[in-house]
Amino acid sequence: MRPLTTAGAALLVLGLSLTACTTRAHTAPRPSSDEVVEAATRQLTDECLSHRGLAPPRPGGPSPSTAEQQRVDAALFGTGPAQLSLRLPTGYVVRTHTDGCLAAARRRLYGDQVRWFRTSVVVDNLGPEATATHRSLAEVRARHHAEITEWRRLRTHAVAEATVLLTRHR
Numbered sequence: 001m002r003p004l005t006t007a008g009a010a011l012l013v014l015g016l017s018l019t020a021c022t023t024r025a026h027t028a029p030r031p032s033s034d035e036v037v038e039a040a041t042r043q044l045t046d047e048c049l050s051h052r053g054l055a056p057p058r059p060g061g062p063s064p065s066t067a068e069q070q071r072v073d074a075a076l077f078g079t080g081p082a083q084l085s086l087r088l089p090t091g092y093v094v095r096t097h098t099d100g101c102l103a104a105a106r107r108r109l110y111g112d113q114v115r116w117f118r119t120s121v122v123v124d125n126l127g128p129e130a131t132a133t134h135r136s137l138a139e140v141r142a143r144h145h146a147e148i149t150e151w152r153r154l155r156t157h158a159v160a161e162a163t164v165l166l167t168r169h170r
Contacts, residue, residue, distance in 0.1 A: 033155070037162045039162070039166055041109065044101070048104055054068075055072070074100070078103060084098060084117050088125050088129065089133055090131075090132040110154045110155075110158045110161075119154060123151045
């Protein structure tokens with residue numbers, strides 16, 4: 001009977017140690033770089049809106065009046081004609097403002113809103129450019145190597161800035 005008890009105890013210890021290992025591995029998944037930048041962007045835009053006396057929008061929260069929603073949209077996205085624009089090889093023109101809370105958040109995180117706008121628009125549209133110009137995606141990527149490199153550099157900067165910002169506000 002004794003060998004069975006010892007074997008049972010060994011199996012119990014092994015089972016508990018495996019459970020402990022799998023529990024630790026699943027307790028705190030690391031957020032992706034996209035999630036980190038999104039959280040920091042949300043925090044910065046919320047602070048900017050609050051500073052302007054506006055309530056940041058919340059999913060499932062109370063619906064603001066039409067006038068209040070227009071004030072929030074103007075503060076968040078900017079007003080008047082868009083200050084930045086870029087014509088793509090597809091013929092489309094992408095525009096954005098530099099005067100809203102979202103623009104301020106991008107300046108803070110990426111360090112250079114104009115560069116981020118231009119490189120992110122190009123990189124986000126590599127597939128459509130390949131289709132419109134009848135080139136392979138690899139060819140289009142090769143043509144935009146400098147923009148892709150700059151996008152990666154700015155993105156790395158944003159992730160680092162976002163991490164610092166979120167760590168300070170815990």
